[in-house]
Amino acid sequence: METDDGGGQLEVHTFRPSGSVAASIPGSKSPAEPTGVVLVHGTLVTDSLYWPFARTLSVMLGRPVHSYNRRGRGHSAPQPQGYSVGTEIADLLTVMEQSGSTDVVAHSYGGFVALQAARQARINKLVTYDAAVSLSGNLSSRWRPELEEAVTAGQLDHAWAHLVQGLGTAGPISYLPMGALRALSVLSARTRLGLEMRSLLPTAVTEMRAVLDADAHLHDFVKLSTPTLMLSGGWSPSYFAETGRILAGAVPAITFAVVPLQFHEGPLRPGKRLASRIARFLSENAVQEEASSAP
Secondary structure, rough: OOOOOOOOOOEEEEEEEOOEEEEEOOOOOOOOOOOOOEEEOOOOOHHHHHHHHHHHHHHHHHHEEEEOOOOOOOOOOOOOOOHHHHHHHHHHHHHOOOHOOEEEEEHHHHHHHHHHHHHHHOOOOEEEEEEOOOEOOOHHHHHHHHHHHHHHHOOHHHHHHHHHHHOOOOHHHHHHHHHHHHHHHHHHOOHHHHHHHOOOHHHHHHHHHHHHHHOOOOHOOOOOOOOEEEEEEEOHHHHHHHHHHHHHHOOOOOEEEOOOOOOOOOOOOOHHHHHHHHHHHHHHHHHHHHHHOOO
């Protein structure tokens, strides 16, 4: 799928209720196919980690779910010069338009992107999980200049340790001393996933900067009209839930809820609790409309 800025391709994978997956999406959806849902992944990962979740969600909804690699991953185009949240918003809207999708499900940094997109464009329904939104500077303390310095110097184990400690998204591991975290990084580099995460550290730097550069205030979201469910894991870092509660308390279109027994990486873990909660929200209006139109 071509980006709208001429930057290259976006690698997209489609999951349908039958369980099939296509390597890429055709130019438009089949007229007989229900409208799709776009899944936007977080930072330091590729979309392949979300495939089981996307497949489960597709089956529950009876609709196609389109998962794509954001810039700098897989066969998608690299992050361009001047990368910002605007780049990600344009890519999300491109995937939505070309896949015939109306709804969005987004995790972590993806949730930040999707909420910003919903302020500018029409999205039918949106679900975020642990959305990384900077609200009145509340995430500024999570940014560590040492992260960028370590990435620039090629000290990737040091960089990974600063990222994990700063964001606190790795559960109890996040609270280990720096030395222990560096040792864990060395060990994880022996695995395919660990190597992949290390290679994506430069994108984490630009993405964290994009979040801070787009720091918003409550009044920026007041006109949001997209019905939005902001979820946070019961075992996720508390700042995600705090932001969700604040936004839900001020913006009528936003509802907030905690999903018990879930870590930050909830969409990547086995189980159907999270997918079921999301599918229920996305299906609510459709069920009501079918009931009201019945003879």
